[in-house]
Amino acid sequence: MAKKITVASTLALKESDFDETDKSLSNYDDNGSSRFHIRFVESLSIAEIFLNGQYVSLSPYDVIMISSKQPMTIKNLGAPAELNLFAECLRAPTPLNMVIAGDNPMVHDLMNAGENDPHYIVYRYRDNDIKHRYFELIAELERQDLNDVFVDYQRTMAVGLLFTELLRNHEATISISDSDFPGKDIHHASADTQAGSIFNYLVLHSQTATLQGTAAHFGYDKNYFSRLCRNLFDKSFTEQLAFIRIELAKRWLALSSKTIEEIAYELGYKNISSFFAVFKKALNMTPRDYREQHGYQRLKH
Template sequence: MAYPDPLNQYLVADNALIHDLMNDKSSKYAYIVFQTLADGMTNGYINLLHILAKRDKDEYDDFQVQRLAGLLLTELLHQHRQKISKSRSNFPRKNVRHANRDAQSGAIMTYLTQKNGQVSLKEAAEYFGYQANYFSRLCRKLFATDFVHLRRNIRINLAEDQLLLTNKKLEEIADELGYQDLSSFSKAFAESTGFSPGKYRKKYGIKTSR
């Protein structure tokens, strides 16, 4: 889809997060994951875009697609903090010093997720160009938790994805996420979710046919 460069309010409602994301040229593959969407407006815009995608386009269709996509994004931005999965999105920024709060937290979550939560406070602070103490305070301000718990929550989110979407052995998942052994992984996972990894997979994971 073609859109104005730089992106302007005519296409998408005035939201710093979307504007920062779409106007940032530092990463080719930047995206935001919106989840738990069940509203009719969102589905309506998607259905209309699907109809337009299936027919031979002319200049009028291109105009409609651009406007509908802008309306879809605008609809998604209603209460966007409850809809966006920052651990599953890919925010492009490395220099977050002057970014808005959502872009800052998104970029930090992207970096920590790409590292599987296995990065020290000092390493993360240096990546973003901060002193460790300041970066620690910034994380607490953005996420209402300290760096250690933020990193743990990311590892648990990644573990949930692995349990839901793959058939990897529990030991393999634990090793990929940097746990010393299966026992420590199971304990941390149960403390966070209320389920052991095995029970979580059995209750919510993919169903395979025999």
């Protein structure tokens, strides 16, 4: 089901907002075949979503692909927010679902993880007329008589084209830092899910993460995991952890009231001098200079 909504202030989205025609939302058909409900939110303006305890800011044409049935809250950030909502039920095994999901590894990883735990992937687009038109086309086809087998088939093909468009250039459009990838069982997952899951873990454990501890968390030998990180991130585990710490530092310096000492401690630096040295080497300015240029205190004046 596809539809457009306008959020005047705050709106709590429930599962029925995505699919008004399938109230039971069972994971199985009457014949016993499994079903997987996947949901999309396409932002047509600036908005913010609160999902799984995290805030995700959205700009025009950004998309979130969500596997969870859990409610989410949408807020506007000034003017009323406009969004496209879309839900698709994938049934397995059916030939048409191979057409829809195709070789999209992120979709398969979400399906394998199931719907009980909340997972989502954020796509950042400055502009994407093709992807947006697929959303509009699906909505238009759903306004027609879907009992017409030809219309229903066209809708199915349009959904498949949407999935294909999201897969195109996904390395550049997926926001790893804002996404919540499936679990820690990543041995047979796609490279994108592996990278996202490791990235999420390092963000959550930036203060204490070690190569050996992270490898053990994901069930890998330390040396193998080191090579895996090099392949996934094109940098060593240590370099990737340092990169994440700098990105978190930039966010906290700009958006929080935490002191620089608190930030250094929460990121795992033994002393503030080490934090200053690493930060200045990465950005050619001190944390204090960065906060003066980008911090929220500057924006308040």
